[in-house]
Amino acid sequence: MLELDAFERNMQRMAFAVRGAGVRLRPHAKSHKCPEIALRQVAAGAVGICCQKTSEAEAMVDGGIRDVFVSNEVVGAAKLARLARLAQRARVSVCVDDAANAAELERSARAAGVELHVLVEINVGADRCGVEPGAASLALARAVAGAGHLRFAGLHAYHGAAQHLRKVSDRRAAIALATRKARATKALLESNGIPVETVTGAGTGTFLFEAASEVYNEIQPGSYVFMDADYGANDWSGFPDFEQSLFVLATVMSVPTADRAVVDAGLKASSVDSGLPQVVGRRGVEYVAASDEHGVLRIARGGDAPRLGEKVRLVPGHCDPTVNLHDWIVAVRGGKVEALWRVAARGAGY
Amino acid sequence: MLELDAFERNMQRMAFAVRGAGVRLRPHAKSHKCPEIALRQVAAGAVGICCQKTSEAEAMVDGGIRDVFVSNEVVGAAKLARLARLAQRARVSVCVDDAANAAELERSARAAGVELHVLVEINVGADRCGVEPGAASLALARAVAGAGHLRFAGLHAYHGAAQHLRKVSDRRAAIALATRKARATKALLESNGIPVETVTGAGTGTFLFEAASEVYNEIQPGSYVFMDADYGANDWSGFPDFEQSLFVLATVMSVPTADRAVVDAGLKASSVDSGLPQVVGRRGVEYVAASDEHGVLRIARGGDAPRLGEKVRLVPGHCDPTVNLHDWIVAVRGGKVEALWRVAARGAGY
Numbered sequence: 001m002l003e004l005d006a007f008e009r010n011m012q013r014m015a016f017a018v019r020g021a022g023v024r025l026r027p028h029a030k031s032h033k034c035p036e037i038a039l040r041q042v043a044a045g046a047v048g049i050c051c052q053k054t055s056e057a058e059a060m061v062d063g064g065i066r067d068v069f070v071s072n073e074v075v076g077a078a079k080l081a082r083l084a085r086l087a088q089r090a091r092v093s094v095c096v097d098d099a100a101n102a103a104e105l106e107r108s109a110r111a112a113g114v115e116l117h118v119l120v121e122i123n124v125g126a127d128r129c130g131v132e133p134g135a136a137s138l139a140l141a142r143a144v145a146g147a148g149h150l151r152f153a154g155l156h157a158y159h160g161a162a163q164h165l166r167k168v169s170d171r172r173a174a175i176a177l178a179t180r181k182a183r184a185t186k187a188l189l190e191s192n193g194i195p196v197e198t199v200t201g202a203g204t205g206t207f208l209f210e211a212a213s214e215v216y217n218e219i220q221p222g223s224y225v226f227m228d229a230d231y232g233a234n235d236w237s238g239f240p241d242f243e244q245s246l247f248v249l250a251t252v253m254s255v256p257t258a259d260r261a262v263v264d265a266g267l268k269a270s271s272v273d274s275g276l277p278q279v280v281g282r283r284g285v286e287y288v289a290a291s292d293e294h295g296v297l298r299i300a301r302g303g304d305a306p307r308l309g310e311k312v313r314l315v316p317g318h319c320d321p322t323v324n325l326h327d328w329i330v331a332v333r334g335g336k337v338e339a340l341w342r343v344a345a346r347g348a349g350y
Numbered sequence: 351m352l353e354l355d356a357f358e359r360n361m362q363r364m365a366f367a368v369r370g371a372g373v374r375l376r377p378h379a380k381s382h383k384c385p386e387i388a389l390r391q392v393a394a395g396a397v398g399i400c401c402q403k404t405s406e407a408e409a410m411v412d413g414g415i416r417d418v419f420v421s422n423e424v425v426g427a428a429k430l431a432r433l434a435r436l437a438q439r440a441r442v443s444v445c446v447d448d449a450a451n452a453a454e455l456e457r458s459a460r461a462a463g464v465e466l467h468v469l470v471e472i473n474v475g476a477d478r479c480g481v482e483p484g485a486a487s488l489a490l491a492r493a494v495a496g497a498g499h500l501r502f503a504g505l506h507a508y509h510g511a512a513q514h515l516r517k518v519s520d521r522r523a524a525i526a527l528a529t530r531k532a533r534a535t536k537a538l539l540e541s542n543g544i545p546v547e548t549v550t551g552a553g554t555g556t557f558l559f560e561a562a563s564e565v566y567n568e569i570q571p572g573s574y575v576f577m578d579a580d581y582g583a584n585d586w587s588g589f590p591d592f593e594q595s596l597f598v599l600a601t602v603m604s605v606p607t608a609d610r611a612v613v614d615a616g617l618k619a620s621s622v623d624s625g626l627p628q629v630v631g632r633r634g635v636e637y638v639a640a641s642d643e644h645g646v647l648r649i650a651r652g653g654d655a656p657r658l659g660e661k662v663r664l665v666p667g668h669c670d671p672t673v674n675l676h677d678w679i680v681a682v683r684g685g686k687v688e689a690l691w692r693v694a695a696r697g698a699g700y
Contacts, residue, residue, distance in 0.1 A: 128604075128641070131606065269699050
């Protein structure tokens, strides 16, 4: 369930923050997987969107998005052929962190008769994908720039691990380090005659720092439209006041004892990878255990105990994988359903 | 990806174990959500299937199953109306643990002109749903037996929390306690003139004990067809040798360093609620971190490091919510795809 007023205020807050900083906004669609939301983000000034998978990008282009950056490596001939075919009907960019993958990308682009925009992913601290900044990045950028159907478009310098550091000062420090690495790599490439058009990264937890860096010129936050309990545990001093707009609406299906109630939303309704969901607006009621189809609420003495059949609003622990469990987002305003938005890229994991 | 040979052997092992014990098998479809599998279970001797949700039961009846037990409470007029309509085209049973809910159930059954089979759920140790054994169960069974469109069908005495106790002796002890409660409640009801046709419960981790109890006469294991890493960590002494048949097939999408590789299957491909997936058949390679779309593999020195683009087979931490992330089960035999089975009840969470 999406509270539209809060969702729209979140979009306005991000647009306002980005306008001041002079960077481009390319929100991440992995959070919502919903073309209706992506179209609204573009209408509010985003230059395009990010996706994580080829199939996710296809769903977004099918939904009317014309500029998609797969902020991830795509490996294997079948997926690359699909990615290249997608570039016949949209502007498609993608990451590489390996020369053999860049060569495979070139073959796919040539076979489809398209040009792919390619960003070299550098490891700026997350220790996941990405070549190391410096010489390795230069060699890979040269390989991309020299390929006939690839256009070297810049650097992907995303620090995912920094987003949920609780203290603002820790997030700022992590991005300061990432920025140094991105700046040095950009300078190295440009001193070798390879212009670096775009340096992109950032998530909801850190985007102010990348936006102020004067190195990053594009940011890709995703969760800000929804928020979740894990982000709710961050310190947000100095950040826009993003509101919780996404909820799981559960029904109380059993009240076996005075101190226990059970809701019908378990871990197949709200992903628990980053913690349990939180109960909204009920004093002394806590979601303490999730099984597949059940959530156990503990009711404190004198707590605002829900009755059998009552609805309980839950804040998901982690918004992205929670949305990926559902086929529809129920968009609500003032207590009434205003629209059903299809999660068109739900399950698009390849 | 489902290895059909292992899957079929698991079905045979369960059929063999049940035949010896003289109990009925009603496997739980919440694990697979796939009518193709449910139909095979019925063909192998199951009396019907279990579901957890009304929408899941609808998908199973649509897929050709004629006898469905929703082993859970269903609350709210809209869902109850759907459940009652389903009973117009299949044998439908359901649990209750509340007298008001039983009354609501009766109204829905009357409105649809059907008879619903109703089991009273008793709390035998899981402390989730269910009335307490004894007097409370008797009062509720009387209410059900006295309702014109409900048929009191027995007791639901499932001990979910016992399934993953690691030691066989602990699981045996938990089910011994559950059995005592089920036996005493059955005796109480029968001494009050209410015949208890069915006592049902059990999962893959404990079914041998319920089957040997001489109280339970129906069992509802689900995971045995697939298995997973969490069940793999149990001690299985004395149990049939169920094999891992379900895998997530991941692609190596990045090999940034000699000690690290990244696969394209993260927590949106393999649910991490009960632990990370495990890598199959690669010495010195461990899946150490899952993010939304990435899995990080740590490669020990001298380990069997995968190359970029290679496929890696993963055992999911928890089979049920992992299957619920996918639209299709790819059924494989001898390295060849033999069928695509639709996960028709994926996302059927209401």
